[in-house]
Amino acid sequence: MMKINVFHVKSQLGSKQSFRFEVTPTEIDLDSLDVDGNILVEGEVVNIGSTLEINGVISTKIVRNCNRCLKDYTAVVKIPFMEKFQLVSAKVERDTEQSYFTGDEIDITGIIRESLLLSEPMKPICDEFCKGLCSKCGTNLNEKVCSCIKTDMDPRLSVLQKLLKE
Numbered sequence: 412m413m414k415i416n417v418f419h420v421k422s423q424l425g426s427k428q429s430f431r432f433e434v435t436p437t438e439i440d441l442d443s444l445d446v447d448g449n450i451l452v453e454g455e456v457v458n459i460g461s462t463l464e465i466n467g468v469i470s471t472k473i474v475r476n477c478n479r480c481l482k483d484y485t486a487v488v489k490i491p492f493m494e495k496f497q498l499v500s501a502k503v504e505r506d507t508e509q510s511y512f513t514g515d516e517i518d519i520t521g522i523i524r525e526s527l528l529l530s531e532p533m534k535p536i537c538d539e540f541c542k543g544l545c546s547k548c549g550t551n552l553n554e555k556v557c558s559c560i561k562t563d564m565d566p567r568l569s570v571l572q573k574l575l576k577e
């Protein structure tokens with residue numbers, strides 16, 4: 412759980428308070444991601460009226476599987492997040508677009524978990540220059556060159572490519 416005590420910051424307009432959490436993926440129910448090490452969350456709370464604005468950065472390492480070469484790689488991720496929480500008494504009618512808080516604590520666990528899940532790419536790629544696997548023999552073309560490549564290339568196409576480059 413990542414709960415920020417806002418007892419002081421909520422009482423004065425313009426006041427700020429920084430926070431820092433370090434948690435394991437299990438602590439915030441994030442076992443669906445392959446996190447390498449801990450998750451660090453740093454940021455600050457700013458009082459902008461009857462609302463507290465929370466912004467910060469999530470830093471961690473995530474093991475992903477490359478969509479091109481099918482190898483695991485570790486991505487260093489830094490994800491910024493921002494959320495506004497309006498102070499309400501329990502009786503106020505709530506509109507669903509806005510986040511609310513009552514009392515002296517704001518739990519940001521859900522925001523952190525969601526930010527991490529949403530920032531995962533649909534098709535992760537280990538490197539933008541990843542050459543992937545040979546479609547014929549399955550060789551990882553980042554590691555070695557297979558003999559399929561030459562026969563694969565249509566000679567007429569290579570002439571055309573040359574012309575296009577010039």
Ligand SMILES: [Zn+2]
Nearest residue numbers: 477480537541
């Ligand atoms: Zn790759």
Ligand SMILES: [Zn+2]
Nearest residue numbers: 545548557559
């Ligand atoms: Zn090949």
